[in-house]
Amino acid sequence: xxxxxxxxxxxxxxxxxxxxxxxxxxxxxxxxxxxxxxxxxxxxxxxxxxxxxxxxxxxxxxxxxxxxxxxxxxxxxxxxxxxxxxxxxxxxxxxxxxxxxxxxxxxxxxxxxxxxxxxxxxxxxxxxxxxxxxxxxxxxxxxxxxxxxxxxxxxxxxxxxxxxxxxxxxxxxxxxxxxxxxxxxxxxxxxxxxxxxxxxxxxxxxxxxxxxxxxxxxxxxxxxxxxxxxxxxxxxxxxxxxxxxxxxxxxxxxx
Amino acid sequence: xxxxxxxxxxxxxxxxxxxxxxxxxxxxxxxxxxxxxxxxxxxxxxxxxxxxxxxxxxxxxxxxxxxxxxxxxxxxxxxxxxxxxxxxxxxxxxxxxxxxxxxxxxxxxxxxxxxxxxxxxxxxxxxxxxxxxxxxxxxxxxxxxxxxxxxxxxxxxxxxxxxxxxxxxxxxxxxxxxxxxxxxxxxxxxxxxxxxxxxxxxxxxxxxxxxxxxxxxxxxxxxxxxxxxxxxxxxxxxxxxxxxxxxxxxxxxxxxxxxx
Numbered sequence: 124x125x126x127x128x129x130x131x132x133x134x135x136x137x138x139x140x141x142x143x144x145x146x147x148x149x150x151x152x153x154x155x156x157x158x159x160x161x162x163x164x165x166x167x168x169x170x171x172x173x174x175x176x177x178x179x180x181x182x183x184x185x186x187x188x189x190x191x192x193x194x195x196x197x198x199x200x201x202x203x204x205x206x207x208x209x210x211x212x213x214x215x216x217x218x219x220x221x222x223x224x225x226x227x228x229x230x231x232x233x234x235x236x237x238x239x240x241x242x243x244x245x246x247x248x249x250x251x252x253x254x255x256x257x258x259x260x261x262x263x264x265x266x267x268x269x270x271x272x273x274x275x276x277x278x279x280x281x282x283x284x285x286x287x288x289x290x291x292x293x294x295x296x297x298x299x300x301x302x303x304x305x306x307x308x309x310x311x312x313x314x315x316x317x318x319x320x321x322x323x324x325x326x327x328x329x330x331x332x333x334x335x336x337x338x339x340x341x342x343x344x345x346x347x348x349x350x351x352x353x354x355x356x357x358x359x360x361x362x363x364x365x366x367x368x369x370x371x372x373x374x375x376x377x378x
Numbered sequence: 379x380x381x382x383x384x385x386x387x388x389x390x391x392x393x394x395x396x397x398x399x400x401x402x403x404x405x406x407x408x409x410x411x412x413x414x415x416x417x418x419x420x421x422x423x424x425x426x427x428x429x430x431x432x433x434x435x436x437x438x439x440x441x442x443x444x445x446x447x448x449x450x451x452x453x454x455x456x457x458x459x460x461x462x463x464x465x466x467x468x469x470x471x472x473x474x475x476x477x478x479x480x481x482x483x484x485x486x487x488x489x490x491x492x493x494x495x496x497x498x499x500x501x502x503x504x505x506x507x508x509x510x511x512x513x514x515x516x517x518x519x520x521x522x523x524x525x526x527x528x529x530x531x532x533x534x535x536x537x538x539x540x541x542x543x544x545x546x547x548x549x550x551x552x553x554x555x556x557x558x559x560x561x562x563x564x565x566x567x568x569x570x571x572x573x574x575x576x577x578x579x580x581x582x583x584x585x586x587x588x589x590x591x592x593x594x595x596x597x598x599x600x601x602x603x604x605x606x607x608x609x610x611x612x613x614x615x616x617x618x619x620x621x622x623x624x625x626x627x628x629x630x631x632x633x634x635x636x637x638x
Binding site: 315 | 635
């Protein structure tokens with residue numbers, strides 16, 4: 124009789140030992156690149172950590188630390204989002220150890236949803252349960268940004284309602300911090316070389332053109348005065364050559 | 379004239395040739411600027427929202443300057459052949475005014491091109507995309523333009539954000555104010571869509587699984603056409619002005635040497 128007791132006790136002890144050396148892991152970064160975000164953290168489900176063959180069981184994921192042996196029942200609001208103590212975030216079925224999802228299958232569009240559902244669990248996924256007065260399930264509201272969380276999986280026997288096994292607390296995982304958009308500096312820095320070339324050369328050319336305009340107007344005016352006097356001298360000389368001598372003295376007097 | 383007839387004829391021929399080239403370049407400038415103003419990629423709302431749309435102003439000036447250059451070139455050719463002082467004086471003065479406008483256009487286009495940085499478009503995207511509470515009608519108009527343009531860009535070119543989808547995750551934004559992070563880590567348009575316009579796998583997109591979201595940034599697609607626009611207006615205008623400078627100087631010299 125006691126041998127039968129020993130065996131399950133021994134088995135129970137072994138399984139307790141196995142789970143108690145493992146920690147929840149964050150989902151593979153090669154698969155889920157957007158992890159963690161401001162308000163969510165996606166964790167790998169505990170494959171081959173708990174033995175689900177003993178009895179129908181469920182698991183609980185929670186944040187922060189606690190030392191009691193009863194399965195947690197605190198909700199998100201009761202512990203102020205995990206600041207005062209851990210809270211129950213979800214109730215999941217024990218994942219199938221014999222056939223874990225193949226991550227390579229994620230490329231197949233038809234299998235992708237199943238692979239994701241079986242492989243990982245996203246803490247902070249449910250935005251509406253906090254504000255829904257009729258919500259009856261386990262609420263998994265968004266996490267706070269720029270905050271460190273720790274998680275633990277607990278194996279609970281649903282029929283008896285007691286905790287059978289638990290993992291260690293995970294390594295601290297921090298959600299992303301937020302930068303305000305007003306901190307973005309839009310000053311372009313130095314001017315480009317092309318802009319300096321264009322501006323300087325065109326400014327010089329305009330100046331030269333204006334100088335050329337004034338010079339040509341100036342020369343045109345002085346040139347016309349010169350040519351006017353030269354022309355009258357030419358005309359008078361030709362007239363002088365044609366007309367007889369007596370006229371020359373009167374022309375000279377005119378000049 | 380005091381010079382030999384051959385010299386004068388040669389000089390006139392050079393001036394006529396110079397004006398022909400100015401006329402052709404004027405038409406080309408008009409055509410190029412009309413092309414830019416017509417905004418094939420419909421990126422104008424992005425510039426309008428940054429209050430930095432002066433490259434379009436430069437292109438508009440370019441249209442009218444090009445047309446004016448063509449007309450003045452015709453006037454110049456007629457004036458040179460007839461050696462008419464009044465015509466050439468009108469030509470010189472009007473050309474100088476046109477020259478000044480084109481200089482303004484070139485310098486404006488070159489200067490404002492320098493303002494196009496990633497941060498400029500990033501800040502505008504974060505502050506205006508899907509802005510739920512615009513301050514006034516002007517802000518509302520700009521926000522709607524930005525939202526429309528970004529939606530179209532992201533869907534058409536399969537890109538997300540300015541540098542990548544991480545823009546939405548690194549900064550607060552008006553979009554983030556109304557859309558929860560778990561449901562919309564980035565806009566739905568960043569997800570890979572099927573032919574009906576529905577994301578292929580929404581969970582994959584939200585978690586950032588490669589193949590289900592677009593991880594390319596849109597900056598190259600915005601900056602590329604705008605750079606070409608600005609440089610096209612600035613440098614082609616600059617080339618025309620360099621040529622016109624010599625033709626104008628020679629015409630001034632010719633004008634000053636014409637005798638009544």
